[in-house]
Amino acid sequence: xxxxxxxxxxxxxxxxxxxxxxxxxxxxxxxxxxxxxxxxxxxxxxxxxxxxxxxxxxxxxxxxxxxxxxxxxxxxxxxxxxxxxxxxxxxxxxxxxxxxxxxxxxxxxxxxxxxxxxxxxxxxxxxxxxxxxxxxxxxxxxxxxxxxxxxxxxxxxxxxxxxxxxxxxxxxxxxxxxxxxxxxxxxxxxxxxxxxxxxxxxxxxxxxxxxxxxxxxxxxxxxxxxxxxxxxxxxxxxxxxxxxxxxxxxxxxxxxxxxxxxxxxxxxxxxxxxxxxxxxxxxxxxxxxxxxxxxxxxxxxxxxxxxxxxxxxxxxxxxxxxxxxxxxxxxxxxxxxxxxxxxxxxxxxxxxxxxxxxxxxxxxxxxxxxxxxxxxxxxxxxxxxxxxxxxxxxxxxxxxxx
Amino acid sequence: xxxxxxxxxxxxxxxxxxxxxxxxxxxxxxxxxxxxxxxxxxxxxxxxxxxxxxxxxxxxxxxxxxxxxxxxxxxxxxxxxxxxx
Numbered sequence: 304x305x306x307x308x309x310x311x312x313x314x315x316x317x318x319x320x321x322x323x324x325x326x327x328x329x330x331x332x333x334x335x336x337x338x339x340x341x342x343x344x345x346x347x348x349x350x351x352x353x354x355x356x357x358x359x360x361x362x363x364x365x366x367x368x369x370x371x372x373x374x375x376x377x378x379x380x381x382x383x384x385x386x387x388x389x390x391x392x393x394x395x396x397x398x399x400x401x402x403x404x405x406x407x408x409x410x411x412x413x414x415x416x417x418x419x420x421x422x423x424x425x426x427x428x429x430x431x432x433x434x435x436x437x438x439x440x441x442x443x444x445x446x447x448x449x450x451x452x453x454x455x456x457x458x459x460x461x462x463x464x465x466x467x468x469x470x471x472x473x474x475x476x477x478x479x480x481x482x483x484x485x486x487x488x489x490x491x492x493x494x495x496x497x498x499x500x501x502x503x504x505x506x507x508x509x510x511x512x513x514x515x516x517x518x519x520x521x522x523x524x525x526x527x528x529x530x531x532x533x534x535x536x537x538x539x540x541x542x543x544x545x546x547x548x549x550x551x552x553x554x555x556x557x558x559x560x561x562x563x564x565x566x567x568x569x570x571x572x573x574x575x576x577x578x579x580x581x582x583x584x585x586x587x588x589x590x591x592x593x594x595x596x597x598x599x600x601x602x603x604x605x606x607x608x609x610x611x612x613x614x615x616x617x618x619x620x621x622x623x624x625x626x627x628x629x630x631x632x633x634x635x636x637x638x639x640x641x642x643x644x645x646x647x648x649x650x651x652x653x654x655x656x657x658x659x660x661x662x663x664x665x666x667x668x669x670x671x672x673x674x675x676x677x678x679x680x681x682x683x684x685x686x687x688x689x690x691x692x693x694x695x696x697x698x699x700x701x702x703x704x705x
Numbered sequence: 706x707x708x709x710x711x712x713x714x715x716x717x718x719x720x721x722x723x724x725x726x727x728x729x730x731x732x733x734x735x736x737x738x739x740x741x742x743x744x745x746x747x748x749x750x751x752x753x754x755x756x757x758x759x760x761x762x763x764x765x766x767x768x769x770x771x772x773x774x775x776x777x778x779x780x781x782x783x784x785x786x787x788x789x790x
Contacts, residue, residue: 348757508744508762524763566741602763603740 351381354634407467528633532641555584598627
């Protein structure tokens, strides 16, 4: 069994175009949610989101690449370039076959679907660009990373709705730990802030029209975001041998299924996932100082998640901190766990706990320390990152300071 | 068919019930309709009457659209239909 460490991190999301920018925004409790900018906005009832602004893909990708890269792939590349640069890793021919990539996405190339459906249905065109299929397929981003970085080992994309990134990082962790791979790129992305993507979410009636206020009694639902988070995972031995800076150690992962409702969360499924991650990491509940919550800001999730933490942690639930950074960067759907893992890295490395912003009124159903509105200094040795997806698929990661 | 009869038909279909079994005083819960069923019923009402129903599943009790019983739903739909014309 190899020890697994993180040696690179990258992101782009509504809070920032890099990890330092994103962490600075989290420290300041800055809001990345605002009025949406897109065509046909007048036909949407939800008009807010955490959109990435000022991103011009033509600066970063040439014309041939852009013909193949949906926005979700572009965002994945922005994050992976940062992560790879930070890791200093060179994927040599020798390392290539024992390096892989596992990414999570819920919607894949949503912009490509949206644009081309509009073209054939609304505009009545009878011809689409020849690259539509390779551009929209859910594994496109993972494939392009494999091509760009000469990654020839195990590569795949997982799709478990809002837990996609946590499942992806967890699987990559298991692959490095078991020796199946020496190095893994892992994380996820989603870019479903399209007219069709927002319409679909509107239909469920769980979206807020005003703000994402997790755990606050006056919360009114979730707010969609977009973006990517990518991490370089490698064996501790490999990282040490090449003198890489180690950001944190991944020590546990568990996934469970509710076998219940297709959209309503389940306390027992969440409890089993958190306990499973603790057990896999060989941690006791009291070792955990911070949990990055799933914390969507819906009535159902927040109440269930808090009850699950109470059950899994017992009296220690009152001593630990749990925040939802979705209040700032929105819900990145399949990419959300990857961006949220950055809050765990900040807690472990910098001793800064990202806040839950937009918090106004205590809810007796969420009576935990949710780090309301203002970031906090605290020394934390180990953290969990929760993801509880539609479909009742739960994935929890455990990390330790290095 | 009246607004009332159309709403009852939609609710009956959602609850897999006979129209005769949908009493005006019943709650949707009484009729075996869960939260996802509520959202689906409201969608069906919007489609049937071509109206926008103000309803947030996060806080049903705070929504302007009162879903506490079959009767309140009918009354709320009647109001929305009247406002539209």
